[in-house]
Amino acid sequence: MVLYHVILILIFNFVLISTFANGFTEPIQPPFGTMPTIDGEIDENGKEWDDALKMRIFLYQNLSAPENGLPIDLWIKQNDAKLFFAIQFELEQHSSSEFDYEFIGILISESESNKTEDFTDFRVIQFTNISTGQYNYRDYHINNFLYVLDVNQSGEGAAKLKGDIITYEFSINLDNYEDYPEDVFLDYLNSYAFKIIFGKINQYPAGFLLSNIIVIKIQYPPLNPPIVLTELLFIIFDILIFGLICVLFLVYVYKISKLKLKIKRFKV
Amino acid sequence: MSTKSKLPAKKKKNKINTTKRNNFNELHAYKTIIKSTILGGIFLVFSIIFNNSLISLALFIESIGSFLDLVIKIITILLFFIFMVISIGNYKELIGNPMNFKDLLLVFILSLIQGFRNPIVLGFTFIGLLIIIFYLYAVQEF
Numbered sequence: 001m002v003l004y005h006v007i008l009i010l011i012f013n014f015v016l017i018s019t020f021a022n023g024f025t026e027p028i029q030p031p032f033g034t035m036p037t038i039d040g041e042i043d044e045n046g047k048e049w050d051d052a053l054k055m056r057i058f059l060y061q062n063l064s065a066p067e068n069g070l071p072i073d074l075w076i077k078q079n080d081a082k083l084f085f086a087i088q089f090e091l092e093q094h095s096s097s098e099f100d101y102e103f104i105g106i107l108i109s110e111s112e113s114n115k116t117e118d119f120t121d122f123r124v125i126q127f128t129n130i131s132t133g134q135y136n137y138r139d140y141h142i143n144n145f146l147y148v149l150d151v152n153q154s155g156e157g158a159a160k161l162k163g164d165i166i167t168y169e170f171s172i173n174l175d176n177y178e179d180y181p182e183d184v185f186l187d188y189l190n191s192y193a194f195k196i197i198f199g200k201i202n203q204y205p206a207g208f209l210l211s212n213i214i215v216i217k218i219q220y221p222p223l224n225p226p227i228v229l230t231e232l233l234f235i236i237f238d239i240l241i242f243g244l245i246c247v248l249f250l251v252y253v254y255k256i257s258k259l260k261l262k263i264k265r266f267k268v
Numbered sequence: 269m270s271t272k273s274k275l276p277a278k279k280k281k282n283k284i285n286t287t288k289r290n291n292f293n294e295l296h297a298y299k300t301i302i303k304s305t306i307l308g309g310i311f312l313v314f315s316i317i318f319n320n321s322l323i324s325l326a327l328f329i330e331s332i333g334s335f336l337d338l339v340i341k342i343i344t345i346l347l348f349f350i351f352m353v354i355s356i357g358n359y360k361e362l363i364g365n366p367m368n369f370k371d372l373l374l375v376f377i378l379s380l381i382q383g384f385r386n387p388i389v390l391g392f393t394f395i396g397l398l399i400i401i402f403y404l405y406a407v408q409e410f
Binding site (some may be wrong): 171241259 | 281298301302308309312316320326337347355356359362363378382384385386388
């Protein structure tokens with residue numbers, strides 16, 4: 001009966017976590033990988049994106065009430081200078097002229113906050129005629145909710161439609177403030193919210209149709225990791241806390257073993 | 269006379285039975301202590317492994333890895349708390365001092381502190397621990 005109640009409590013806690021944890025899961029840590037060719041093609045033979053983190057997410061019309069999402073496959077990786085995204089999905093209606101001006105955009109927040117006003121940078125691959133495969137990659141900054149084309153265009157983007165499957169590839173510069181002051185400064189070891197947007201009209205933000213938000217923690221180049229004081233403190237606390245718990249646990253085990261010797265009745 | 273001689277013998281027999289029953293109960297309680305301590309120890313090891321990020325499920329299962337990682341971190345701490353409370357409760361009862369609020373608070377803190385690295389783990393563990401304590405007090409009349 002007690003076990004039954006304990007299981008019920010654990011299930012209740014699990015449900016509680018699954019209800020709320022989706023909203024604030026840990027940031028994605030992109031793996032380091034080779035630089036892919038930004039050409040709108042995922043070269044499976046060349047294993048171009050094999051070293052990336054692959055996940056399936058859904059783009060929703062309304063993020064506060066997510067339903068009937070568009071499933072997209074998302075690849076993320078980085079090197080010491082750039083962050084790379086590949087997005088692939090299938091739509092049966094791709095051949096229709098309705099999708100001639102399809103686009104995938106990435107809104108970049110100045111922090112991990114997903115408030116609308118914190119998204120100040122926008123990268124978009126905008127088709128001008130999907131049936132002929134014509135597209136443009138554009139870099140905008142957002143000023144008072146107005147999308148203004150950057151003077152210095154940063155990053156790369158490419159897209160290609162094959163049958164009903166479309167692939168978008170993005171490359172976004174890191175540690176970029178000096179060269180591109182209009183962009184969000186993506187600093188190492190900081191987390192940023194990225195809003196992936198799908199639309200079929202070349203108007204921003206009026207043409208935003210479906211979206212979802214992911215938070216990415218930019219990794220430091222693996223060869224030169226800085227000494228992070230907080231991480232060092234965490235390690236010290238880890239050792240102290242778990243060391244203390246282990247010592248107390250062992251003392252308790254010792255007490256239990258002594259208890260058996262004390263109560264000689266047990267031997268009867 | 270014969271009645272008188274029978275009564276002490278019956279009392280003695282009852283006393284022996286009671287002693288045997290007490291011995292059995294104590295032995296049973298001791299076995300429970302051992303079992304729950306072992307389980308508590310196992311979950312402490314799991315907690316050290318997962319809450320120190322020695323192993324992260326996010327590396328193995330990309331899509332649900334971080335969520336599952338979060339759940340396992342919380343569940344291991346909660347199970348550690350449950351088994352240690354059972355163990356210490358029985359231990360205290362066996363030595364004649366029932367588990368008091370201070371003991372419970374100590375186990376509570378030692379459990380909660382295991383999730384200090386991650387505020388989400390800390391938050392949900394706190395909620396889980398409160399639910400368990402509420403259950404122990406309200407339902408089980410701890």
